[in-house]
Structures are given as structure tokens and as C-alpha cells.
Amino acid sequence: MSDGNLDLAADHRARAQAVDLAAFSPAQPDLFQNDVMWPYFERLRKESPVHFTPDSDHGPYWSVTKYNDIMAVDTNHQVFSSEGGITIFEQIGGEGPLPMFIAMDPPKHDIQRKTVTPAVSPTNLTLLEPLIRERAGQILDSLPVGETFDWVDKVSMELTAMTLATLFGVDQADRRKLTYWSDVVTAAPGHGLIDTPEQKMQIFVEYHAYFTELWNQRVNADPTGDLISMLAHGEATRDMSPREYFGNVVLLTVGGNDTTRNTITGSVYALNKNPDQYAKLRANPDLIPSMVSETIRWQTPLAHMRRRALADYELGGKLIRKGDKVVMWYVSGNRDEEVIENPDAYIIDRPRPRQHLSFGFGIHRCVGNRLAELQLRVIWEEILKRFPEIVVVSEPKRVFSTFVKGYESLQVVIPRRL
Ligand code: HEM
Numbered sequence: 459m460s461d462g463n464l465d466l467a468a469d470h471r472a473r474a475q476a477v478d479l480a481a482f483s484p485a486q487p488d489l490f491q492n493d494v495m496w497p498y499f500e501r502l503r504k505e506s507p508v509h510f511t512p513d514s515d516h517g518p519y520w521s522v523t524k525y526n527d528i529m530a531v532d533t534n535h536q537v538f539s540s541e542g543g544i545t546i547f548e549q550i551g552g553e554g555p556l557p558m559f560i561a562m563d564p565p566k567h568d569i570q571r572k573t574v575t576p577a578v579s580p581t582n583l584t585l586l587e588p589l590i591r592e593r594a595g596q597i598l599d600s601l602p603v604g605e606t607f608d609w610v611d612k613v614s615m616e617l618t619a620m621t622l623a624t625l626f627g628v629d630q631a632d633r634r635k636l637t638y639w640s641d642v643v644t645a646a647p648g649h650g651l652i653d654t655p656e657q658k659m660q661i662f663v664e665y666h667a668y669f670t671e672l673w674n675q676r677v678n679a680d681p682t683g684d685l686i687s688m689l690a691h692g693e694a695t696r697d698m699s700p701r702e703y704f705g706n707v708v709l710l711t712v713g714g715n716d717t718t719r720n721t722i723t724g725s726v727y728a729l730n731k732n733p734d735q736y737a738k739l740r741a742n743p744d745l746i747p748s749m750v751s752e753t754i755r756w757q758t759p760l761a762h763m764r765r766r767a768l769a770d771y772e773l774g775g776k777l778i779r780k781g782d783k784v785v786m787w788y789v790s791g792n793r794d795e796e797v798i799e800n801p802d803a804y805i806i807d808r809p810r811p812r813q814h815l816s817f818g819f820g821i822h823r824c825v826g827n828r829l830a831e832l833q834l835r836v837i838w839e840e841i842l843k844r845f846p847e848i849v850v851v852s853e854p855k856r857v858f859s860t861f862v863k864g865y866e867s868l869q870v871v872i873p874r875r876l
Pocket residue numbers: 532559560561571578709710713714715717718721754758759760763816817818819820821822823824825826827829830
């Protein structure tokens with residue numbers, strides 16, 4: 459960390475202590491972009507773990523910041539509904555939020571989820587593994603040695619885009635379109651990728667047209683194992699409206715993309731920040747699976763999920779009223795010192811590395827969690843065969859978002875091959 463970053467972190471530690479909690483909203487994307495939200499969440503966990511913000515850019519809302527409270531909300535879909543949206547912000551668009559099964563309650567959620575689950579079943583993952591390994595090897599073999607390059611662009615995006623293109627059954631030549639569309643979905647207008655909501659809508663038109671064409675192709679062909687064919691032929695999904703189909707496409711594009719990409723990048727960054735852990739990994743590659751889980755906890759690629767209360771509910775001594783918006787801050791729960799020992803530290807051989815909130819819990823628990831872990835494991839098995847070290851040369855550029863917690867770029871150099 460540079461001196462400037464240390465100053466900024468110290469400044470925010472002081473500000474977090476001084477801030478008036480009664481009016482405080484942790485949903486400030488610049489805090490996340492500068493990676494300085496930690497002391498604010500630490501204070502909330504201590505002083506106001508179930509916290510009400512009366513007014514914010516997203517209206518009034520509750521913040522749930524402790525591990526067990528988050529678990530209580532996430533596993534209680536009878537009271538905490540996902541219907542209509544799972545982010546603190548509302549979606550841009552004329553016709554209201556796009557319907558997608560992550561933003562639905564039972565029974566519709568359950569039957570739509572069941573339709574796509576076979577794509578990421580253990581059997582399918584076993585079939586996918588050699589392909590992922592071959593691609594990971596090709597990507598790594600093509601990297602420059604002794605030259606600075608962006609790990610996000612050359613590795614994290616490439617591998618995850620290739621996997622997603624395979625899952626959708628689309629041409630590999632189009633893989634980076636998926637990455638681009640996924641980024642547009644989560645981009646804040648005026649902060650990099652797109653300038654205005656209108657521009658976002660315009661890109662959505664192309665994205666929509668591309669996937670409508672795919673639906674038309676698949677619905678008129680015999681069923682195959684790809685996600686589009688599953689949706690087009692699935693009993694629960696074949697009659698859904700074009701908007702609902704597109705909503706689910708958006709879910710699967712974003713779900714299968716940013717999260718895994720940001721974990722791949724996060725692993726390189728975290729191991730550089732913690733050279734003792736990197737040395738431990740090199741000395742014992744059997745630690746890869748637990749390093750992967752520790753990175754997923756440490757990174758928390760999705761910082762929050764949002765719900766809406768369907769009934770009055772008491773949590774942590776506070777009364778959440780029917781209709782209130784409730785945000786589960788996974789990013790904070792994963793650093794809850796009462797549940798996870800030494801939670802700010804990155805320790806690749808923790809006793810229970812899968813004990814984290816990053817995939818959520820309950821009926822919406824991430825459907826792709828094993829696929830994400832698989833991609834992470836394989837890329838690291840292949841990295842360790844090839845490079846003694848990947849060196850991060852500057853601090854990463856982080857995403858301006860309170861939802862996607864990730865990296866726009868990470869400059870690295872590979873000094874030599876093994
Ligand atoms: C749901 C995180 C990778 C597809 C979720 C949820 C989280 C999450 C937090 C919501 C859980 C809840 O509300 O309780 C992650 C992380 C990943 C990852 C951290 C990588 C490290 C993937 C991949 C796919 C995927 C690779 C692709 C297949 C989905 C889908 C849902 C979901 C479809 C909706 C599930 C439902 O509503 O039933 N994910 N995800 N995710 N994820 Fe992931």
C-alpha cells in the first residue's frame with residue numbers, strides 16, 4: 459500500500475468514529491472504490507448492528523452487518539422477500555425491474571432455478587473441468603514474461619468469459635460481448651463504462667436482440683445441455699415472457715461473470731499482500747481449495763443482497779416494519795470478529811475456510827458456487843505449474859459500486875517461468 463493509501467485509510471478510521479450514526483448510510487460507492495468502508499462497518503457491527511438509515515440516495519433502509527443476523531434474514535424468505543429486486547438501488551428501465559429468478563419468491567423462484575441447475579450439476583462440472591483446464595493453460599501460456607500487463611483483462615476476464623460462453627452455448631468469438639454486457643448491467647452511469655442511463659438502455663437493446671436470436675434458434679432445435687436451450691425447452695420456463703427470459707439471461711450473465719472474475723483477481727492481489735501465505739501455497743499446492751474459499755470470503759465479490767420485509771419483524775432489538783428495505787452486508791458479516799477469528803487477516807489454511815457468507819444462504823444460495831470454486835482451483839493449479847511468482851506492481855483500480863466488489867484493473871508482472 460502506498461503512503462497516500464495509508465493516509466486515506468487512517469483518515470477514514472477517524473471519520474468513521476466521528477460520523478453521526480443516526481443519519482449514516484454505508485451505501486457510498488466511493489468508500490468501496492477506495493476500499494475504506496471497513497471502519498464504518500466495524501463501528502456499525504459494534505454500535506448499531508441492525509441499523510436504520512432514514513434517508514439516502516436509495517431511500518430509507520436497514521443495514522444488517524453481523525454474520526448471524528445476516529444468516530437470520532437470508533434463511534427467512536417467508537418474511538424477507540426478494541420479489542422485484544436484490545440490490546439496494548432500483549434498476550434503470552421504463553417498465554420496472556426485469557423479472558429474474560433471483561428476484562422472485564417461491565414457488566416461481568424454485569421452479570425456474572430447478573430448470574437451470576443441471577448446467578452446474580456435479581456431473582456437468584466434471585465434464586467441464588478438462589475444458590476449463592485446457593483454456594486456463596492456454597491463457598497462462600500466452601502471457602508475457604518480464605512485462606507489465608493487466609491481469610483482469612488477460613486472465614480473469616478471459617477464463618470466466620470462456621466458461622460462460624460454453625454454458626450459454628455461444629460462439630467463443632462472442633465471449634467478450636458477455637463480459638461487456640455484464641459490466642454494463644452493473645455499471646453506474648457517469649463512472650467509467652457508460653455515461654448516461656439512455657446509453658445503458660441502448661446497449662441493452664443490442665444485448666436483448668442477441669439473446670432473442672439465440673432463443674429462436676434453440677427453441678426450434680432439439681434440446682441440448684446449454685443454458686439457453688434449457689430455458690427454451692424447460693417445462694417451467696418455455697412459456698415465460700420475453701422479458702422474463704431476458705431477465706434470467708441477465709442474471710446468468712452477471713452471476714457467472716464478475717463474481718468469479720473478481721475472485722481470480724482478488725487471489726493474486728491477496729497473495730501479494732500476504733507473501734507468507736503465498737509462500738505457504740507454493741510450498742503446499744494442496745492448500746489451493748482452502749485458499750480459494752479464503753479468497754472468496756476475503757474478497758466478498760458481492761458486497762450485499764437486499765430484501766423487503768413482508769411482515770413486522772424484530773431483529774437485534776430493532777423493529778423492522780412490513781415494507782421496509784433490508785440490506786444484508788455480506789462484506790461486513792464476513793469480517794464479524796464474533797464468528798470468524800482474526801477476520802481481517804488473509805489466512806489460506808483456516809480450519810473452516812468455507813464458513814463465509816459470500817454465496818449467501820437459504821433458497822437463493824448461489825447456484826454457481828461449485829463452478830466458481832472449480833475455475834479458481836484449476837487456474838491456480840495451472841499457475842503453480844508455470845510461474846514461481848506473479849508480482850503486483852501497483853494498487854488495483856477498484857469498481858465504483860456498493861454491490862459488485864471488484865477490480866477494473868490489476869497491473870502485474872511475471873518475472874520468469876518455472
Ligand atoms: C446467487 C455470489 C458465482 C449464478 C448468488 C447470490 C450470491 C452469489 C451472494 C445470492 C445469494 C442469496 O441471496 O442468498 C456469487 C459469488 C460467486 C458466484 C461470490 C463467485 C465467487 C456464480 C456463478 C454463477 C452464478 C459462476 C453461474 C452459473 C448465480 C445465480 C444465482 C446466484 C443464477 C441466483 C440463485 C437463486 O436466486 O436461487 N450468487 N456467485 N454465481 N448466483 Fe452466484
